[in-house]
Amino acid sequence: MSVSAVERDTAIRHIGDTGALIIIILLVWQGLYEAVGDVALTPPVATFANAGALLRSTSFWRHLDATTVAFLVSLAIGSLAGVAAGLALGFHRFSGEVAEPILTALYTLPKVTLYPLVLLIFGLGISAKIAFGIMHGIIPVILFTMSAVRNIDPVHLKTARALHLSPLQTTVTMLAPAVIPEIFTGLRVGFSLTLLGVIIGEMFASQRGLGFLVINGINTHDVPTMMAVILLIVVFAIAASTFLLAADRKLHRH
Amino acid sequence: MSRIARVQLAVIIGFFAVLELLTRLGAINPLTMIPPSEMAEHLWRLLWEGALNAPMAQTFVNVALAFMLSVGVGLASGLAIHALPRLRRLADPLLASYYAVPFFVFYPLLIAIFGLNRWPLVAIGFVFGTAAMVIATLNGLDRVPRVMRKLARVHRMGRLEEIARITMPAAVPHLFAGFKLALAYAFIGVIAGEFILSGSGLGHAIAYAYDSFDNQTMYALMLFVVVLAITLNAALHLGEQRLMRKRRRA
Numbered sequence: 380m381s382v383s384a385v386e387r388d389t390a391i392r393h394i395g396d397t398g399a400l401i402i403i404i405l406l407v408w409q410g411l412y413e414a415v416g417d418v419a420l421t422p423p424v425a426t427f428a429n430a431g432a433l434l435r436s437t438s439f440w441r442h443l444d445a446t447t448v449a450f451l452v453s454l455a456i457g458s459l460a461g462v463a464a465g466l467a468l469g470f471h472r473f474s475g476e477v478a479e480p481i482l483t484a485l486y487t488l489p490k491v492t493l494y495p496l497v498l499l500i501f502g503l504g505i506s507a508k509i510a511f512g513i514m515h516g517i518i519p520v521i522l523f524t525m526s527a528v529r530n531i532d533p534v535h536l537k538t539a540r541a542l543h544l545s546p547l548q549t550t551v552t553m554l555a556p557a558v559i560p561e562i563f564t565g566l567r568v569g570f571s572l573t574l575l576g577v578i579i580g581e582m583f584a585s586q587r588g589l590g591f592l593v594i595n596g597i598n599t600h601d602v603p604t605m606m607a608v609i610l611l612i613v614v615f616a617i618a619a620s621t622f623l624l625a626a627d628r629k630l631h632r633h
Numbered sequence: 634m635s636r637i638a639r640v641q642l643a644v645i646i647g648f649f650a651v652l653e654l655l656t657r658l659g660a661i662n663p664l665t666m667i668p669p670s671e672m673a674e675h676l677w678r679l680l681w682e683g684a685l686n687a688p689m690a691q692t693f694v695n696v697a698l699a700f701m702l703s704v705g706v707g708l709a710s711g712l713a714i715h716a717l718p719r720l721r722r723l724a725d726p727l728l729a730s731y732y733a734v735p736f737f738v739f740y741p742l743l744i745a746i747f748g749l750n751r752w753p754l755v756a757i758g759f760v761f762g763t764a765a766m767v768i769a770t771l772n773g774l775d776r777v778p779r780v781m782r783k784l785a786r787v788h789r790m791g792r793l794e795e796i797a798r799i800t801m802p803a804a805v806p807h808l809f810a811g812f813k814l815a816l817a818y819a820f821i822g823v824i825a826g827e828f829i830l831s832g833s834g835l836g837h838a839i840a841y842a843y844d845s846f847d848n849q850t851m852y853a854l855m856l857f858v859v860v861l862a863i864t865l866n867a868a869l870h871l872g873e874q875r876l877m878r879k880r881r882r883a
Contacts, residue, residue, distance in 0.1 A: 415746055
């Protein structure tokens, strides 16, 4: 068998496995529905139909817009600041060693408990959501970037010196390729956590966004809408993470 | 105390000192944040009066239950998934995108399933922590040196004996990483769950204080949770280092 045929076979098997997994999840979902009933959840087929209807309604797009804007701004600020802080802490080894356990402790903190503080500082509205998204996403970005810089092979730097590369050339040809895969992993984790942060932020003290739709569904016992929004969020989160993971693996292979 | 630990302490103390100064001087509005010394004082009073005993007991039991369930189920599933390649191929994509799913949106569902009691909270902590434990177990098992497995075969060990005497000890550092994550996630899951939708526990107490504009209690409780998280982390970090030193000596 040629190499491409083997690759194709693994790809087909991969799709088959994913399909099996999806079928299992749908069966468990349907089973759960049979056991619990309409009070708590809607069955898969109805939920997909509701999600479709939701996607065609204009009010849903307004909420989606609100979440998207907050998420993108949080992600941009969190990624830039996180990478910058990570680079600084990575190059200055001592500060890095001082900061690492503190950052890890902050990472394990249930950040929801600090949300009232965020609300008091930023007020109700989009800036509180953005700040909360950043709080969730920035720490893994810093930690991964820092470890990427620390793990640069000294041989790379020696080679650069031996070849008399300018600082710019060293950065472009030696440092960047060495750290980018690991930083990308940090950004991938940060992506998911930022989304989580923004949606949790919308669940309190917000009148717009997908998180608000979920919590509103809970409070008004509108189970179909709640389930449909949850489905859309989960499908988006998994699709984005699968795509980023594939890119991540590709980067790490080189 | 090492130089790093001293600087860390200085950074933390400095942070609170600056906060204290800013709030005392009025640079930060007292309605936004109260001085850390007042937080600590109020926290001390709450602890002394026993006002926190009930929510604390509630939260700790929930976290402990979620943690134990995560570790037990995570370890067992990790072993099973590692032993069956077919299952592994199914589980890999699930584990890869597991933490991308914002699980808190399922919390109302859990309330509908379990009722409004401690079990939805335990369940969310469990759901949060288990995948980390499974991933850590798989990582550990994948890295058991092949020569160890050969040793087990040479000694004609049964499957269970091999797990108990070869696989587990070899995988311990990775398992410890799993314990740490499972505990952190159980903590986050339970407290956040209490905060969002629950009538008891530390998380609920914070939300309640916020809703009733009781800033003193709210900040006292936040300080408590922060100190708790830092203490837990430090304890696990020390435990891990001791374990590593022991292994290196052995």
